[in-house]
Amino acid sequence: MNDAALKDRLFAAMRDVPDFPRPGILFKDITPVLADAVLLRELTEAMTAPWQEAGITHVAGIESRGFILAAPIAIALGAGFVPIRKPGKLPWQTAGVDYALEYGSDRLEMHLDACPSPARVLLVDDVLATGGTASAACALIEQVGGIVAGCSFLLAISALGGAGRLGGRPIQALLST
Numbered sequence: 001m002n003d004a005a006l007k008d009r010l011f012a013a014m015r016d017v018p019d020f021p022r023p024g025i026l027f028k029d030i031t032p033v034l035a036d037a038v039l040l041r042e043l044t045e046a047m048t049a050p051w052q053e054a055g056i057t058h059v060a061g062i063e064s065r066g067f068i069l070a071a072p073i074a075i076a077l078g079a080g081f082v083p084i085r086k087p088g089k090l091p092w093q094t095a096g097v098d099y100a101l102e103y104g105s106d107r108l109e110m111h112l113d114a115c116p117s118p119a120r121v122l123l124v125d126d127v128l129a130t131g132g133t134a135s136a137a138c139a140l141i142e143q144v145g146g147i148v149a150g151c152s153f154l155l156a157i158s159a160l161g162g163a164g165r166l167g168g169r170p171i172q173a174l175l176s177t
Helices: 003-013 031-035 037-051 065-077 132-143
Strands: 015-018 026-029 058-062 080-084 094-101 104-111 120-128 147-156 171-176
Touching: 003 031, 003 037, 003 171, 031 037, 037 065, 037 147, 037 171, 058 065, 058 132, 065 080, 065 120, 080 104, 080 132, 094 132, 104 132, 120 132, 132 147
Parallel strands: 058 080, 058 120, 120 147, 147 171
Antiparallel strands: 015 026, 094 104
């Protein structure tokens, strides 16, 4: 399967959900992509490929769709998986960071020992929009001693400028609008 054909199939499978989770937000729903076993395997392979030689030791996934993508990428890279979650969801000692996002504010947390120095961490999420969540996740990884080796997204919404908030870190997006 060539790259252009995969991208066309991924775009065709995603759906737009207007006014979710708040009025004025156009949510990019990847659930139909995840439900297609062939597409899920192919997108995992495509998102993994650019990082094969990057020395990744850990793959961090942002709750919740980032978990779904990050876990198979971690397996493919021979790396550990690190969950980055909403407050109060992790059972052990955590570090946290508050951040603003396009429709309010939130907080992310991760275990203090999730990626000890000199862990080389690949951050994974489904969509890069304004970059608030991804930027906060990068700060959190660094707060606990990890090095953000790069950021990988299924989709980047270029018009929202999220890449500019990631401090020049290497970014790969399989799809962009």
